Amino acid sequence: MVHFSLMDAYRLGVGHIRRRFQRTAINVASIALANSFLTSLALTDLFYQTYSILEGGGLGIDAYQYWLVTVALVVSVVGITNAMLIAVYERTREIGTMKCIGALDQHILILFLVEAVIQGAAGGVIGYLLGVLAALFSAGFTTGFDIIIKVDALELVTYFAGTTALSITLSILASLYPAWRASKLPPVEALRYEL
């Protein structure tokens, strides 16, 4: 049985991310933007609702805006898939070398997916923080900026957990095809590959 600890994959993943910081940054930014859009809508809604309960009135978010969020999330997924495919091409020789020294398909798969998780988590957290600011900015003038301490803190935590989990999931989904392609590269051709 061949073991491959997640810790090893994590160390390799971090190495790649450091080395190719720009591309990673673009991926993270793409997730962060989509997530901040989602978070800001959800929290604006939450702020309005809290305000309505406390002060009365019927403030809310238009339903069509959730469509826009969906579009933003899809665009982000497509962007990550594209960037990950380029990363696979760039690393073809490296993948060939790894297979040559004994890596299994599943090792290569895990390697790319661990990177996807790291990117998704980073994008999720950054996106949430941006989203909180954006929601405060859009609702604050009506509800007062102290709405942030009036809302149920548990709701904020729940949204944080939910949107971060969604970001990680989308990042993994977006990377599945590129990671699968990388894992299936035949070692002989991969070794011969010149970029």
Added chain:
Amino acid sequence: MSYDTVIELRKLIRHYQMGDETVRALDGVDLNIERGEYVSIVGPSGSGKTTLFNLIGGLDKPTEGNVFIDGVDISQLDAYELAWIRCRKIGYIFQSFNLIQVLSALENVALPTVFAGTPNSEGIKKASKLLEMVGLKDRIHHRPGELSAGQQQRVAIARALANDPAIILADEPTGNLDLNTGMEIIDLLHGLNKSQGLTLVAATHDTKMIKASDRIVWMRDGQIERMERS
């Protein structure tokens, strides 16, 4: 020292289909290599050296014929078992070193032990011992980009030894090195072959490397043209 056969090639044929044309990369090769032997494979480009290497190394499957490594016919193995053979039985050394750029020398050498499932601390210990053996004790935390070509090839040699393979396959290991560095690498490989009884199979054009070997196999047009003991 008692010799036994570690690599046995029987009527090995590998044909590729290129459009309508069949390329006879290997056309009936029979070869036995004994444990502890140092064999140079020599021949012009296109003579089938690389194909032969890929077949011995479990990277490719023959069209016909058999490849026995330590008595196991690897042409019958599936992808999973081939990866196991590549991991434990064979150490690769490439012309262009092929180190993983994002990892330190130490991590590069430890990587095959990771794939083999060796516990991390053990792998690291093994890797630092090997790096010391190839004379890079004070360079273990350097990245490949921070090392000279000769030092990178030493790291690659240490990596090839990480899982105690039976066979070292070296494809033009001095091809990207200057004369003196090339000599050092030859001496290192030759020393390992003699002191540790490692079987060393090298494809090369380097006359110094050829001179150091026990046997020279000349290839032409996918066949063994002649063999020579030195």
